[in-house]
Amino acid sequence: MTDPLLLGQRVLAILEHGQRDATYKLATLMALIEHSLENLPAGPDDPLTVPIPELAHRVLALYWHQVRPFEGHELAQRRTGSRTRIIDATKALREVARAGNSRLSLELASGRAPAAYTEAIERIALALIKQPLPRLQKLPGASRNDPFLYDDSFLGENVSRSSVRAHGDAIVLRPGVATALARLAGLLKPALEMMWVEDVRRMNKFLESDVPDVAGHLFGRERTALAAVRGPYKETFGPHCFYCSAHLPADNPIDHVLPWSLVGIDGLANLVLACRRCNGDKSNALPAMALVDRALSDTRLSALDDIATQLQWPTQRERVVAAARGIYRGQPPGVPTWSGYKHSERLDITFSSWWIAQI
Numbered sequence: 001m002t003d004p005l006l007l008g009q010r011v012l013a014i015l016e017h018g019q020r021d022a023t024y025k026l027a028t029l030m031a032l033i034e035h036s037l038e039n040l041p042a043g044p045d046d047p048l049t050v051p052i053p054e055l056a057h058r059v060l061a062l063y064w065h066q067v068r069p070f071e072g073h074e075l076a077q078r079r080t081g082s083r084t085r086i087i088d089a090t091k092a093l094r095e096v097a098r099a100g101n102s103r104l105s106l107e108l109a110s111g112r113a114p115a116a117y118t119e120a121i122e123r124i125a126l127a128l129i130k131q132p133l134p135r136l137q138k139l140p141g142a143s144r145n146d147p148f149l150y151d152d153s154f155l156g157e158n159v160s161r162s163s164v165r166a167h168g169d170a171i172v173l174r175p176g177v178a179t180a181l182a183r184l185a186g187l188l189k190p191a192l193e194m195m196w197v198e199d200v201r202r203m204n205k206f207l208e209s210d211v212p213d214v215a216g217h218l219f220g221r222e223r224t225a226l227a228a229v230r231g232p233y234k235e236t237f238g239p240h241c242f243y244c245s246a247h248l249p250a251d252n253p254i255d256h257v258l259p260w261s262l263v264g265i266d267g268l269a270n271l272v273l274a275c276r277r278c279n280g281d282k283s284n285a286l287p288a289m290a291l292v293d294r295a296l297s298d299t300r301l302s303a304l305d306d307i308a309t310q311l312q313w314p315t316q317r318e319r320v321v322a323a324a325r326g327i328y329r330g331q332p333p334g335v336p337t338w339s340g341y342k343h344s345e346r347l348d349i350t351f352s353s354w355w356i357a358q359i
C-alpha cells in the first residue's frame with residue numbers, strides 16, 4: 001500500500017522546487033485531490049481513472065471566481081511569458097454566460113451557456129494535457145519525470161486532444177495514490193492554498209504594498225456571499241442553530257458542515273444555520289458522522305430543493321454525499337470528531353448510513 005506520508009512529501013517536493021511560473025500546477029493537484037476524495041475507490045490499493053474533462057471542470061471551478069477583478073485589478077496567475085489558456089477559457093465562459101463580476105455559480109453559468117461551457121472544458125483539457133499534467137511529476141534536480149502519481153508518457157506540448165482521446169481521455173492514478181491523496185486532503189489542501197496565495201502575491205506587485213484579503217478572494221471565504229441563504233433557511237427550518245438548537249440572532253453565521261478547508265463545497269446541502277458559539281468551536285474540525293447524517297436527511301434535502309430553485313443556488317447534493325463518503329472512509333478509526341459545542345467523540349466506523357455505504 002502507498003504510504004500517504006511519503007506520497008505527501010513527494011507532492012510537496014514537486015511544488016516547492018524553485019519558483020512556480022504559474023498557479024496551474026497547484027490547481028491541477030487540488031483538482032486531483034478533490035477528485036480522489038469524491039471518487040474514493042473501493043480498495044485502498046486500487047488505481048483510479050480520472051477523466052480529463054472532469055479534471056478540467058474542477059480546474060475551471062477553482063478559477064471561476066478567482067478571475068473576477070480584485071480591488072480593481074485583474075490578478076495575474078503566472079509570470080510574464082507563461083501561457084494564459086486556462087484563465088482565458090474561464091473568462092470567455094463568464095462573458096458568454098453574462099456572469100459579470102458576480103458570484104454566479106459555475107453550475108448556473110454552464111446551464112445558461114452550455115455550448116460555451118463545453119468549449120471552455122475542451123480548451124482547459126487541452127491546456128492540461130500540454131502543460132501541467134506532463135510537467136507535474138518532475139522532482140527537484142531530476143532531469144526527467146518520475147511518474148509516481150500517474151503515467152504521463154502520452155501527454156505533452158505536442159499532443160492533440162484526439163490522440164489523448166484515443167488513449168481513453170483520462171489519466172489513471174497509480175494503485176493506492178487516490179486513497180493516499182484523499183487521506184492527505186486535510187493537510188495538502190491548506191498547504192496548496194497557502195502556496196497559491198504566495199504565488200499570486202509574487203505575481204502581482206500591487207499586492208506587496210498593502211495586505212488586502214487576497215486569500216478570501218481566491219478561495220471564496222467571503223462570508224457575505226453566503227448571507228443570501230440565511231433568510232430562506234430561517235423560514236424553512238426556523239431560526240435555530242443546526243447543532244445546538246439555540247435561537248439565532250439576525251446575523252448568525254452560515255456553517256459548512258463538511259469543513260470548507262477540506263472540501264470547498266458551497267452547495268446548499270453543505271450549508272446550515274449555526275450560532276456563533278458552535279460555528280467558532282467547530283471551526284475546521286470534522287463533524288461527527290451523525291451530524292452529516294442529519295444534514296443529508298431526506299426531509300432536509302427535499303426542503304433544500306425548493307430553496308435551490310428560489311435562490312438559483314445548487315444543492316450539490318451528489319457532490320456533498322461523495323465528499324462525505326470519501327472523507328469518512330479515508331479516516332482511520334477512532335479519530336476525534338466534533339459532535340457539538342465543547343464535545344467530541346471518536347469516529348465510529350460501524351456507523352452505517354446510506355451515504356457512507358460502499359457503492
Ligand SMILES: [Zn+2]
Pocket residue numbers: 241242243244245246274275276277278279
Ligand atoms: Zn449552536
